[in-house]
Amino acid sequence: MFSIEDTPLVRKLGAFVSLSEAELRVLETLHKRRRRFIAGPELVHQGQSDQAAYILASGWACSFKMLKDGGRQIVDFQIPGDFLGLRSVLLHISDHGIEPITDMEVTEVSAADLLVAFERHPRLATAILWAASRDEAMVVEHLVDIGRRHAAERMAHFLLELGARLNLVGMGIKTGYACPLTQTHLADALGLTAIHVNRILRQLRERGLVTFQSGIVTFDSYNEMVDFAEFNPAYLNQGGPLLR
Amino acid sequence: MFSIEDTPLVRKLGAFVSLSEAELRVLETLHKRRRRFIAGPELVHQGQSDQAAYILASGWACSFKMLKDGGRQIVDFQIPGDFLGLRSVLLHISDHGIEPITDMEVTEVSAADLLVAFERHPRLATAILWAASRDEAMVVEHLVDIGRRHAAERMAHFLLELGARLNLVGMGIKTGYACPLTQTHLADALGLTAIHVNRILRQLRERGLVTFQSGIVTFDSYNEMVDFAEFNPAYLNQGGPLLR
DNA sequence: CGCCTAGTTGAGGTAAGTCAATTCACGTGG
DNA sequence: CCACGTGAATTGACTTACCTCAACTAGGCG
Structure with missing residues (x-):
């Protein structure tokens, strides 16, 4: 093309x-x-x-x-x-x-x-x-996140989705990405409080899944993350043009 | 037309x-x-x-x-x-x-x-x-419901939205409508458990806001409901055709 | 009659919220 | 250069909204 x-x-x-x-x-x-x-x-x-x-x-x-x-x-x-x-x-x-x-x-x-x-x-x-x-x-997936996932899964799923989206526009790699969001942004997106977001991020970090510090998201164990969050990016990228 | x-x-x-x-x-x-x-x-x-x-x-x-x-x-x-x-x-x-x-x-x-x-x-x-x-x-409004409203407001908002939609296709009146949903449906939609849905419905009924029993939703106090749920149906109906 | 599903209610547990204090990073002005 | 202010992150102690488990009721239907 x-x-x-x-x-x-x-x-x-x-x-x-x-x-x-x-x-x-x-x-x-x-x-x-x-x-x-x-x-x-x-x-x-x-x-x-x-x-x-x-x-x-x-x-x-x-x-x-x-x-x-x-x-x-x-x-x-x-x-x-x-x-x-x-x-x-x-x-x-x-x-x-x-x-x-x-x-x-x-x-x-x-x-x-x-x-x-x-x-x-x-x-x-x-x-x-x-x-x-x-x-x-994406909004639908977000809805499932908030409605039926616990805070940690919710956060994990969210960070994975964001990573996948950034990947599609060349702004991230599989191991992580730069992310300007504050914990308050995360809280308001995920239906949590900023305080709880902080605790959940620590929990995910201590479990060795993902680290979000000083504006950098790092996937410490990508595959386990995907498994933990039941992340399936099918809805984000379809292979090629659907209409020729 | x-x-x-x-x-x-x-x-x-x-x-x-x-x-x-x-x-x-x-x-x-x-x-x-x-x-x-x-x-x-x-x-x-x-x-x-x-x-x-x-x-x-x-x-x-x-x-x-x-x-x-x-x-x-x-x-x-x-x-x-x-x-x-x-x-x-x-x-x-x-x-x-x-x-x-x-x-x-x-x-x-x-x-x-x-x-x-x-x-x-x-x-x-x-x-x-x-x-x-x-x-x-509608999905966006649903997201707000689940993410940032308490169970009772969530339920009230949901029942109002459903009523407004049914109105638009001539299947409901301002005072209520027939509704085939079970409490389990409500729970799965609102991110709650069926048991909690039951308690919330009782609470709304006892407050004189809305009654949902045996397949009938009755608005006991429509205006207070709207106020309680911060319901604004602007997103549901636009007056006439947007493109002539 | 007995079974099944939906609804109802109670008792106790837990995830997440609230309130409060402290630290840290970073700009800005004295 | 340092004092100061501000917004974000962090941590602790306590509260609460909702969940879980469990028992029971009511209606529909073979």
Whole structure:
């Protein structure tokens, strides 16, 4: 497969559909503005609907929901190549917030452009549908994590999934990866408290499974981890393009 | 909006996109076979990939994931008009099981036909993308439920969401609805044990919020329920078609 | 009648939460 | 250079929401 450009979006959609020259050119025009955000303050506020989605070019982000009592549930983390706020744009509701975890760079994709592109190039719609389905599969796996796994398995599964995703975009190796998340991020994602996250991480480290210290995740015993967490990455990567 | 037929699929997609005559005709041809399943034994086994998705015409089903230790996480429930196994078909993986909760009737939609329809009628792809996004929004809300709400709020939120969904397809009224789920179903969906579900239901009943007995859910105090569960149905229904 | 499944209730255990104190890393300004 | 402040990580003591085990009831159906 050859590509006239190698943007995160092209790489992502190319995994699902073999893109033609014409389709690649359309994708090129979709990348309107390039924007930067600094870590920390939230980018999109809950309830505020937005007319554009983003594709993450560099950095990490997370999308979350807040509750009245101050609790926060992180729905998922975005790494380079992932969509930000696609669902919000499609459904015209932004019912979640987005936080840049690190400084990050995004390219903006307007909702209107996307819909026009769909009309002219149906395969792009199919590709996006696939990408959205993969995202949903991750949320589903996340749901199983929180609903039916104990804290340690939950953490192990989460760290493995993140590693596998980073691998797919060339940001990790089998033995570990750099990870800018705080224990509070982990807690809000896994439905735990930061304190308990700390204890669980120590437990996993002492068991010789995985070490997460000073921003580095190291798999001390990858195979045992996979076994312990019942991790099956089938939902993350399908071999080649599903549509030729 | 007029329709040459009023199937669950047409009703569902019509909520997102105003369908043309030509598009309606294509949808008609998509409904291949009509099949029936009886309650109980599971329909699609975990790991077994299938070449067709279904649209539920009547009855209830649920999709779930099993864990090695025998635990089960129900991901969502399907009521008439909902897709069954769409994600599996798109991603060519069936990583979850499906259980008919009641006897049910479905219409089959083959993966190949769907992809062809997308090529010829891009708006259909857009419509399905929207429907899939709505499903994802429900899973996200489910995630928040399990991750950050206590058992009672979780249950209240779940019963309200289900009520709102049934309302949309004309199967419930504001004061309650018929519900064939067992306490075990509720437990597996909400990440609890059946025993605890029982206690929580009693608690909600004694607080005068909601009564779930012998297959009937009755909202004893709808507004207080909504407040108690922080229920906001914005993600379920968007006013009219998003694409004209 | 007897069996089976779903629901109900009690007693006691445990995973995870809460509250509180301490340490550590890192910037920033005096 | 050092004092200081701030946010993250760490650890301990105690509480609690939910689980486990176990017994019992109620309804449906051959």
